[in-house]
Amino acid sequence: MRQRVITAVIALIVFIPIIVYGGLAVELAGGVLAVIGLYELFKMKGLTLLSFEGVVSVLGTLVLVLPLENWFFFLPQETNHFTLFYFFVMVLLAAQVVSKNTYTIDEAAFPVIASLYVGMGFQMFVAARNQSLVVLLFALFIVWATDIGAYMFGRQFGKNKLWPEISPNKTIEGSLGGLLSAVVVAAIFLLLYPGAKYFGVSTGLLLVYTMFFSAAGQFGDLVESAIKRHYDVKDSGNILPGHGGILDRFDSMLFVFPLMHLFGLF
Known part of the structure; x- marks a missing residue:
């Protein structure tokens, strides 16, 4: 730790x-x-x-x-x-x-x-x-909130495995907690940076999008877990001691950013 x-x-x-x-x-x-x-x-x-x-x-x-x-x-x-x-x-x-x-x-x-x-x-x-720096931070906060929320909710309430063949430690409860955390953090963020002004869409619609982004980030994490399981490695690399490799830290973002672009947010 x-x-x-x-x-x-x-x-x-x-x-x-x-x-x-x-x-x-x-x-x-x-x-x-x-x-x-x-x-x-x-x-x-x-x-x-x-x-x-x-x-x-x-x-x-x-x-x-x-x-x-x-x-x-x-x-x-x-x-x-x-x-x-x-x-x-x-x-x-x-x-x-x-x-x-x-x-x-x-x-x-x-x-x-x-x-x-x-x-x-x-x-x-x-x-x-x-x-915009605001657009970048919005995505980063969603990913970080999802990761932290999934970990905390999974540790406290996790009972049902999400996808044990790919990532044995992830749970449905943790996944839903990550989703909820992302929406809460996004709501707070958008109080400071309204969606219509910075993203061209309403704040309400952005909160709906956030659920898709959070789910996509979790799926991006699972994709990288599947790759590592296929090649039988624990981490993608060791450039970040205690965290693994760059892909271990950016796997969710590699799905979230393209999806945000697809939704026309930048």
Whole structure:
């Protein structure tokens, strides 16, 4: 517990100035976090980023995360993230021909989905901050409230397993507690930052959305648990002592931010 607290304090000391400052600092942080997340996925599968598919995946991930107008200004204005990303998909697919099918489409599928998973998640993280610090904080508070609420309610009232095949310790009671906590925290947040002013929708509708975001965050957590169970590892990494890896801390956010964008909040 002491190690977890120390790591959390240090992480916040580093993280808070970055998200407050925004701009290139957040974009660079998003790119670095995405590459670390990609590294963790590759490591779980027994692959390395210092390989053909690793380098292609890193480049594909970065073109998803980093705003093109700031980092790839030398490209034609018509270029978009997905066209550029697909170029790297074509490179992976072309490797089948060059390798005479010793490198197959099945092997190419993993780096593509891994790059999309972390790349789109952190692209939306950066986009949320570029829209507004309020938007970013709203998402972060929902995720944190869900995590804390699920832990506390699960520990106090948890009896019925939520998804034991994937995450044996999670309970239905904890999940509902996380949902309730997220709505309460969102309601308090929106008293200070009304939905109509900062998000373009009513506060009431945002509270309804919050339930979807909280549920999506919990599902994102379960997705990462499923990945770790598949590869038979306890944590995605060890860069955060006491907490695990970057994916262990950002798994919920990788689902929440894209869903917020889908709902038109930024």
